[in-house]
Amino acid sequence: xxxxxxxxxxxxxxxxxxxxxxxxxxxxxxxxxxxxxxxxxxxxxxxxxxxxxxxxxxxxxxxxxxxxxxxxxxxxxxxxxxxxxxxxxxxxxxxxxxxxxxxxxxxxxxxxxxxxxxxxxxxxxxxxxxxxxxxxxxxxxxxxxxxxxxxxxxxxxxxxxxxxxxxxxxxxxxxxxxxxxxxxxxxxxxxxxxxxxxxxxxxxxxxxxxxxxxxxxxxxxxxxxxxxxxxxxxxxxxxxxxxxxxxxxxxxxxxxxxxxxxxxxxxxxxxxxxxxxxxxxxxxxxxxxxxxxxxxxxxxxxxxxxxxxxxxxxxxxxxxxxxxxxxxxxxxxxxxxxxxxxxxxxxxxxxxxxxxxxxxxxxxxxxxxxxxxxxxxxxxxxxxxxxxxxxxxxxx
Numbered sequence: 536x537x538x539x540x541x542x543x544x545x546x547x548x549x550x551x552x553x554x555x556x557x558x559x560x561x562x563x564x565x566x567x568x569x570x571x572x573x574x575x576x577x578x579x580x581x582x583x584x585x586x587x588x589x590x591x592x593x594x595x596x597x598x599x600x601x602x603x604x605x606x607x608x609x610x611x612x613x614x615x616x617x618x619x620x621x622x623x624x625x626x627x628x629x630x631x632x633x634x635x636x637x638x639x640x641x642x643x644x645x646x647x648x649x650x651x652x653x654x655x656x657x658x659x660x661x662x663x664x665x666x667x668x669x670x671x672x673x674x675x676x677x678x679x680x681x682x683x684x685x686x687x688x689x690x691x692x693x694x695x696x697x698x699x700x701x702x703x704x705x706x707x708x709x710x711x712x713x714x715x716x717x718x719x720x721x722x723x724x725x726x727x728x729x730x731x732x733x734x735x736x737x738x739x740x741x742x743x744x745x746x747x748x749x750x751x752x753x754x755x756x757x758x759x760x761x762x763x764x765x766x767x768x769x770x771x772x773x774x775x776x777x778x779x780x781x782x783x784x785x786x787x788x789x790x791x792x793x794x795x796x797x798x799x800x801x802x803x804x805x806x807x808x809x810x811x812x813x814x815x816x817x818x819x820x821x822x823x824x825x826x827x828x829x830x831x832x833x834x835x836x837x838x839x840x841x842x843x844x845x846x847x848x849x850x851x852x853x854x855x856x857x858x859x860x861x862x863x864x865x866x867x868x869x870x871x872x873x874x875x876x877x878x879x880x881x882x883x884x885x886x887x888x889x890x891x892x893x894x895x896x897x898x899x900x901x902x903x904x905x906x907x908x909x910x911x912x913x914x915x916x917x918x919x920x921x922x923x924x925x926x927x928x929x930x931x
Contacts (some may be wrong), residue, residue, distance in 0.1 A: 542900045546574045547893040550758050551607060551639065552628035553577040554584040557653065557683075560882035561628065562588060566596040568921070569738040569890065577619055578602035580626075609635040612642070619646040620729035626682070633732065640667050640678060647674035649799050653885055655685030655778045658732055661739035665746060672902040679909045681782055682888040683881035685907050688923075689779040689801065689857045689883040691792045691915050692785055692871040694907040695925050697793050701863030705796035708861075709760070710783075711768045711804040712775065714876055715855035760800035762918045767868065772802035786907035792860065804857070849875040857928070867927040879900040880923065887917040 592599040619642035643650040757780035787793035852875035
């Protein structure tokens with residue numbers, strides 16, 4: 536239904552939250568990289584800020600002088616319904632999503648509109664599955680969460696790794712993440728919000744498991760790995776309790792290519808043991824502080840959403856995710872890498888995800904999907920063309 540609706544609607548892509556820090560970077564990317572003829576628009580709650588952003592985009596790409604501006608508010612169901620009904624795809628940067636995201640997901644699911652966001656919030660993803668997956672399947676909407684650094688490099692990286700391994704055999708993949716970057720205020724706020732909602736997050740995860748279809752004659756899991764020294768990467772591997780392994784697991788559950796028995800583990804890669812120990816202590820302290828409302832509010836005030844480092848600092852940033860895949864007597868080492876993960880590359884990933892949903896021939900699926908199941912090879916190809924590197928480092 537969404538494909539047919541897209542041809543009749545005014546816009547191919549609408550970017551909601553365009554005036555925020557990552558939203559503006561996404562808008563700049565679309566201004567420069569969107570194909571000629573793409574019908575797209577900017578959306579947000581402040582018309583004056585939208586106009587200033589459009590003026591800035593016009594200095595990059597003169598054709599943006601006529602870019603449509605749409606007023607919409609995350610708390611206004613009517614404006615979100617109108618937004619969803621006007622577009623084939625809505626991409627949103629408005630978070631923390633557990634606070635501000637559900638009404639837009641509901642509007643897109645009802646309107647048969649494809650949806651992409653940047654969430655790394657497991658509770659939000661599970662709640663949206665429970666509340667809106669069924670309706671999205673009925674209307675043809677593709678609801679694709681985690682279209683930024685959470686969780687594109689890890690989901691598509693594991694998918695890329697699996698493609699280098701034999702078919703129809705048990706497979707294991709370990710992912711090791713390293714980076715030098717300053718992450719966004721929005722990411723920090725979302726992480727703090729998630730840490731402070733641990734009980735609700737576990738409840739949503741349990742309820743989801745009760746409603747998800749059970750696999751038949753196949754297994755797929757993402758167990759929490761133990762800290763260890765990894766000879767494959769020459770660094771200490773610390774388990775990462777992020778959304779990413781859950782996303783990889785859901786891709787594996789949906790796609791037979793992951794084999795009859797698939798396991799994924801997800802780690803931070805830290806070369807020096809003192810740094811690894813210090814990071815673990817700091818994470819524990821942050822988790823403890825997030826349980827205290829006053830401390831959580833104070834921490835959020837130190838690094839507000841909508842702000843970020845300057846272009847010079849972003850230009851020095853990088854990320855690398857190394858994967859070790861095994862199965863059928865074959866062992867492969869692959870890598871996904873790029874520049875600034877929290878801002879520049881995240882904006883690129885969201886923009887290319889929106890373009891992929893709007894323009895590419897994709898599997899005939901609907902409901903809540905992962906990037907690998909919704910867009911797989913098409914999005915990998917787009918990101919490679921845009922400068923992200925997917926490579927096979929070694930085969931043994």
